[in-house]
Amino acid sequence: MKFSNLFFAALLCVQQFLSAQNPTYQPEREKIYNLVHTKLNVDFNFAAKTMNGEAWITAKPHFYSSKSITLDAKAMLIHEVKMNQKPLPFSYDDNLKLTIQLPKTYQKDEEFTLYIKYTAQPEKVYQKGSSAITDAKGLYFINPDGLNKNKPKQIWTQGETEASSCWFPTIDAPNQKTTQEIYITVPNEYVTLSNGILVNQTKKGNLRTDYWKMDQKHAPYLFFMGIGEFEIIKDAYKNISVDYYVEKEYAPYAKAIFGLTPEMIGFFESKLGVKYPWAKYSQMVVRDYVSGAMENTTAVVHGDQAYQKPGQLIDENIHENTIAHELFHHWFGNLVTSESWSNLTLNESFANYSEYLWREYKYGKTDAEMHLYEQVSAYKDGQNIDKKLVRFDYADKEDMFDEISYNKGGAILHMLRKYVGDEAFFLGLQTYLTEYQYQATEVHQLRLIFEKITGKDLNWFFNQWYYGAAHPSLEISYDYNTLRKTVTVNVLQLQADTFQFPLAIDIFEGNARKRHQVFVSGKDASFTFPYQTQPNLIQVNADGVLLCDITENKVLNDYIFQLRKADNFEHRREALLQVAKRQEDKNAFDAIVNALDDDAYKIRILALQQIDLINKFAKKDAIQKIMKMANNDPKTLVQAEAIHTLGKLTDPELKPIFLKALESQSYSVLGKALVSMYYVDKPAAIAKSKQLPDEVRQILATPLTRIFIEENDESELPFVAKNVLSGMFLTGDDATKNLFQKAFKQITESNNTEAIQNVVDDMVVKGKQYQQFSFDKVVINLMRTMIQEQQRLNKSNSEKNVTIIKAAMAKLL
Structure with a gap:
């Protein structure tokens, strides 16, 4: 599982964590029975958002003999339970636990198969989600009535942690393993995806039954069904099918998004020395997903943040880490x-x-x-x-x-x-x-x-x-003996518990570096090393491996040398931030300029963000260098930051650079160029902003909002309104939050009914999506503010706008 929107979720659920009940020991689920095989036959009632199911559960006692079995089955209607065509007595405890009386006492490893006919009712499930997985009802109907013309009809499942039992009876614990087969009946226009191999498809009128079979055991939380109108883009690794299920609009870009998957499989196989253990590998992108992605065995599901256009992918594939993450689970987590x-x-x-x-x-x-x-x-x-x-x-x-x-x-x-x-x-x-x-x-x-x-x-x-908490907090000091030409590095642990750990220490003499590996085993440790000439720098945790905090006294010259020579990215980054504070010193300013050539593109970006071009030292040379970066840096994200840095100068002579950038294929470059151009040629920037296709405008919502809000362009408020809530709460960037808060204020005080409608529609969606974090209450308070402001202003559309806002509030209350 890879989660998304963590910043937002954590922000909203702090009080939830603080008010958690007193923790108690949480054991592994006792194995009274072992699952052996799960067979399901399902179809759907879209209007009622329910699923009709038949389950054949094969199980056996783990060790002790038993005459009853308890299955997890949440919020279901249980119609009948049978074994060998004969009804069995059962009880259903709080719509959570289904206890079935067996016809005899079964011994260790003696298998039996239960038949259960049931209806899954996911809308009646009340277990809560988490900051990582924002809902836990197991089975999700997306736009089932088709009223939202901008959203497809879909059905998908989410099993982790224990929500598979919301759509089929099982022993919903991670220490259980079962093979599976599923018959899924859907209208012919939909495709299906599940674990394992699609064995066959049977049509009957306007319905079709797809039969999926999984012959290898895996945990119940890894079961998956996905249903909707998807294009299936075929790929392969050796003789293994690798498929990408995406909406038609994104079919041309599916391989650009997911196309490294076969190479990843090969790399992980080679690195682990264990072949990919499953029969296929499919990835599906769904709407309104409750997390980032989930590693369902052979049938990974991704949220629609995976969708990206070429103008975004040229900057970076923001979902690539997630793709690797879910694939690796197929060894660690699934196998x-x-x-x-x-x-x-x-x-x-x-x-x-x-x-x-x-x-x-x-x-x-x-x-x-x-x-x-x-x-x-x-x-x-x-x-x-x-x-x-x-x-x-x-x-x-x-x-x-x-x-x-x-x-x-x-x-x-x-x-x-x-x-x-x-x-x-x-x-x-x-x-x-x-x-x-x-x-x-x-x-x-x-x-x-x-x-x-x-x-x-x-x-x-x-x-x-693994069984302890926190990490070392180290205070580092140095003692030089100039007569013996030795330096002693002192390592003092400041945290409560004493850690022991290996530690890499680099000693630089001129441009020569020597690495020493030591082992710290006490609260206060010292290590003495010889040198030929006075060291320019001593770098502790030089390889960046140790998880720790370090406090040490370094002067500007130390940081300048560290920025130039440190081996590890983190140390160069640390040095850059320290050097940037002292740019009134020519050596410091020159060091920032030199950092614009760092091989780490994020150092180059940070140097661009930190450089003080008001500085009197070599300003012209620095600007020339940044102009070249804006045109030619191999990383478009660096080009974009260079354009942003130049834009702060509001110099009309830089207009040719911005004009060129406006034709870039990179959306990050285009977005920064629009804002930079706005401050040297407003008409040109506004004209370009309005000419952009809607899909591009949506992606560039933040820079366009900056232009439209500063321009006070009321005609664009409806566009801005669609992005206000995401900008205010779903980003970690304070500048972006402030921008969208300003936009919200402008919309609230406007007479623009379309903008009011758009922003409250978005509020309802987000309020429902994050309801368990009480975000719906945040949204309702914002709506009340909007009502008060509309009533205070009493403009021509105020009464109509208040009605719109109150109708939206009613959907959340």
Whole structure:
């Protein structure tokens, strides 16, 4: 599972976490019975948003003999339960647990098959979602009445964590494994997708039944159905079908979005030493999805944020990491599954780290370091920094889907890899996957694999990183002995618990660098190294592997040297931000200019954002360099930032650069050029803004909003209104939030009924989408503000606008 809109979700659910009930020990689900096989036959009532189902559940006692079985079955109508055509007595506890009395006592490993006829009612499911998975009703009908002409009819499912039992009876626990087959009956115009292979299709009138079969065992939460009008774009890896299910509009771009998938499969196979274990690999993009993506075995589902046009893809495929993430789950999570949500790290931390592995292979070490830095920063900025990676005391299983299980867990795997070495690390993964294939595991089993391979005792590593919390906070100081020509590096741990860890220390003498590997085992450690000439810089955690915070005293010259010579992206980034504070110093300004040539494109972007062109030093030369970047940098995102930086100068002589950029295929370049042009030639920028196709205008909503709001262009308020709420709450950029707050104020005070209608329509959609985070209450308060303002202004359309707003409020109240 890869989640999206985390910033927004975390913002809105802080009080939910704070008010969580007292945590208790959360064990692995007891195995009273083992699932063996699940067979389903389903069809749908679109109008009622229900599913008619028949289930044949084959199970057997795990160890102890038993005469009854309890299945998870949420909010269903249970019509009959039979075995061998004979009715069985059953009870249905709170519409959650279906307990069936068996005709005899069954012994260990003695199989039986139950038949259950039922109706799934997802709209009557009341279990809550989380910040990662925003809903938990299992089965979703999208635009089932077809009233929204801008949205297709679709049906799809979401099983994680325990929502598959909202659409079929099962033992809904991650430590269960079952084979499956599903017969799905739909109108002929729809395609279907499920796990495994499409065996056959049978037409009967205007209906068709698709038969999907999965011969390998996997957990119930990984079951999937997707139904709708999709184009199927065919691809392949060796003899494995790799298909992309997308709406017709995006069919021409499907391979540009997903086309690296076959290469990813080959890379992960090679890296892990384990072949892709399943019969096919399909990916479907759906509307109104409740998360980012989900790794349903052989049938991955993505939210529609995966959809991108060529003008976006030329900048970067923002969904590429997610594609790698969900694919890697097919080894870690699907082939071998965490036995409990407490051990979620065995699924999500590996999938998170796969993003690093892919980027390292495809784009190089620096690119991977940039990604790791952002992942670690998100963890450190999160709300859960003091929580353990393996948690048996969570208040709710949904709380496990956080920056600890994902980001921190990925960083811990990176540390483990560097400690044991690549050969041992990847052999360990291969051994783990091979030994426990089609099984459920806990973290200790992973540890024992690595201990067996390396001969090392790794309890210390797993105890502090998997079963402990937080991370080291280090204070670094240096003692020089000029007579002996030695330097002592002092490492003081400031946090409460003492960590032990390997640490890389680089010592620079002139342009020569020597790396020292040390091991810190105490609260206060010191390491002495010889030198020939006085070191220019000592860089602690030089490889960026250790997850930690570091405090040390460095002067400007240290940071200038670090910006130029540090090996790791994070250290160059740190130095750049420090140097940027001192640009009144010519050496500092020159260092920022030199950073515009850094091989890390995000350093180049940051240098562009930080450079002070009001500075008196070599301003002309710096501008010339930035002009070249605007035209020729190999990364369009850097070109865009260069144009933005030049735009701040509001210099008419730069107009030719902006004119050229207005013809760019890159939407990021085009967006920045529009705003920059606006400040040197308003008519040209406005004319270009209005000439853009609607699909491009939608993508460039933020820069266009900036122009339209500053221009006070009321005719464009309806367009702006469609994007206000997303801009105000779904972005992490304060400048963007402020812009859209200003836009909201302008719409609220306007007489433009179309704009009012558009913004409240968006409010209703977003309010419902994030209802469990009480965002509907935020939206209602905004609507009340709008009503008060309309009544105060009392313009010609005010009464009509108030009626529109009140009607929207009624949909949420």
